Amino acid sequence: MKNLVKYISWGAGALALLIALVFALPGTKPRGFDTSGFGTLPILEGGRVKPMDSIARNSLLIIHSRQGFRHEGRMVGPDEWLLDVMFRPTVADQQPIFVIDDLDVLGLIGAKQTKSRNYFSFADLSPHLEEIQKQAMNAQPKPAQKRSRFEGAVVNLFDRVYLYYKLRNTLQLAGSPGIGWEIQALGTPEAALRHKDLVQLAQFRILPPLAGMEPEAWQSVGQALSAAHSGVALHPGMVPLAKLNAAYVANDSAGFNQALGEMHQVVSVLKPGAIAHASNEMIFNRAQPFFVGLSIYFVAFLVLCFSWIYKPEILRPTAYSLLLAGAIVHTLGLAVRVILMGRPPVTNLYSSAVFVGWGAVILGLIVERMYRKGFGTAVAAAAGFASLIVAQNLGTDGDTMGMMVAVLDSNFWLATHVTTITIGYSGTFLAGAIAIGYTLRKHLSTKVDVETDKALVDMAYGIICFALFFSFVGTVLGGIWADQSWGRFWGWDPKENGALLIVLWNAIILHARWAGYVRERGTMVMAIFGNVITALSWFGVNMLGVGLHSYGFMDKAFWALTGFCISQGLLMLLCYAPARFWAPPPHSKA
């Protein structure tokens, strides 16, 4: 029996890891074209070298809010979509990928909202481009937080359309016969004008720097053509690119795959290592470790909930092993990100959410090892799931591995200050999650179990101590970073204030407990309020739009944040509700 439990539980964990592995494997070749091979081509965009696959995914995510879409009865992946946009715009223009939800914007383009979601193709939008641009230009000078809903929506649509338009005109001007034709037309004045447009519109640079050039001097097709126009030898990547283009248009998959091989050859000679780096990032993209991780956490949480009503001796260890599997995937994902970027784990709001979740899960695993009551697992799985969901929603703005602006460009301080403070967030959230678990258990559980209650309070208390330590040290390190960089330790910047609030709140909880003003329930109510404070200082201050840390401004999340704070308020009330509301009535026996 004991062995059986072991096999089942560890088997479940291993199965989860196996599924995660399947995600990382390359997909099929649509219509025989090696699109994933195309996806591994390195390009320079947003200041860093990345695989074509990353720009395909991120662009599709920005334009369509998803990394793929269904069209004419089959799934179109990001790489195939990008190929169509760049080489067969007539096909891509018909694909309905632009989501428009705002009623006023729908009115602007003369469409009525009929379905629950409205998808439009570039061809649908093209008659209205001028109007969209006019309205967007009108709204653009205003700071983001001062725009009306309509203005925000129209600017957003314009940005998406413009991105699509740029991608469409990056390798060849949309509607022109192709790269080969451009090479032949070199030397004519009209061609020179077209090449200038190509330089202007290029979204990314695909041609690696030639020998003897600066290591960051990647060229776009337009730049290479312009250079050739002024007498420099044509970039060696141009001919395979032209073949690639011609073969894709002619629907000649064998020719395409062969030209792709030639292109890889050229790139690996000019920039050794770039393809390997790009392929690694592409595998990371495909594996979607954080999406897989959140799915595993979700299953682990469900299994644990079941364990409270059915066969706890099997299901509890199973949930634990699933949580462990999720944590492994999560950790690997974080590690690969760190390696790919060459930076500490937290560089922007998105990665802070990933890291907060990771910290909470690891802490939860430790707590579970210490107490073995299933609560550590439940809370860790829930916290990991929730924070990765938040991360998924934060990651829809494009490249999550973007470059750091100058002021943040310091690996040492990113590694110390940012990581420590984020662990402090993790701890405060985990303590809050435990308190929520305690509250729900008190109301739902049918038996009085003083020992478990006490264990939960102990856990929460321990974690608050931990969180206080990390948030204090993180905050002071932030001050020292500021002093090192700007000569002032503390500037009362909103984000600094947020961090200070977390420190103060944790200190208040601990002092109130030491002095005996709060006991079990009081501590737990206060721990839940810690969630509110942490959420506000993590995201809320970004909505004020003032200060040095307002790098991650977002308006979408305002209602989500408000909802979260209200829910925490309700939970606090529930936790504080007088004993007679608690199930079961304590005096029922009397």
Place this chain on the structure above:
Amino acid sequence: MIKPLALRSWKFLKSIQLTIVLLSLLMALVVLCTLAQVEMGTAGAVNAYMRSFLVWRQFSFLPFPIPVFPGAALVGLILTLNLTAKTLDLQRTAAKAGLWLIHAGLIVLFAGEFVAGMMQVDTNMSIEVGQTVNYVQSYKNMELAVIDATDPNWDDVHSVPDTLLSKGGTIALAGTPITLKVKGYFPNTELSSLLPGAAPSIATAGVGPSVAVVERPVVSADNEMNQTSAFVEVLAGGRSYGVWLTSVALGAPQSFTHEGRTYALSMRLRRQYLPYAFTLKQFRHDVYPGTEIPKNFSSLVQVVNPSQKESREVLIYMNQPLRYEGKTFYQASFGKNDTLSILSVVENPGWLLPYVSCVLVSLGLLVHFTIVLRRSLKRRQEQKES
């Protein structure tokens, strides 16, 4: 009678209740200060809530502002006393060593913030490429400078701070024959051309007579600047040189000549002259290739200090400021098509205190939580055994 009172106040001062109340007040202040920054700007909100002993509020039904909340300076002061009392009260045993360290560290931290609040001076220095600058200037405060520009190699500057101008009256400039009579002082104004038919300006000399001055409410947000203006009558050697309009909004200084010496009048941001000078040799603004994302800003500066017989080049860039003669110069901004570099300058004599505090508190927290954890593990072990 006295003794019980002293005992009671001592008890009150060291009580944890007081700590909790003060920490809660501090939290409330931090929240208020953060929210107020949207309207008042960082400096304004910090001065109102953090660097004041009382938070004042002007109600429409009262002619004067009244205190509505204790300011963070007051809370911090009592908290420091509370902490000190508590620390002294702690048992001097190894088990409390962590708590001792934490509280001592916190006292140092508060002391550091007090020093910063009272003595920190924030100014800036803007230099164009090739230019040599030997002063730093305030962000907000103004001065009326009377510059004796007779000698082409040397400016003799006499300045009147805005605080003195706002009091009005007559100001004699020591070392010059000039006396200024303040006819009007406006902290924030908007200037425009005087339309025909409008009431004439009280100015009688310089550009003043053709300019209309409209008073505006004072602004304090970070990206806004008051356009301070003043009307002053210049008196020298027993005669009047007319009433002049001086304003930050007026670009060029206006000048007059008295007994062969030329004096320029200029309302400008308050300057502090330094015994050394910076020359900007090069300014770089690097971006990531193919983007507008800034990768680095740096200023190559020649520091010339005659009193120290010093002349050397320094590269000031992001996260790498120059600490020099008690001041810290950091790369803050740029302008004029990358030919102007703006360095922020901070002078804080207590800058070392937070470092000390950080070490003390981190160590203390580690020690204390280790002690607590060991105790709790021991207890669990005993429970298991029994």
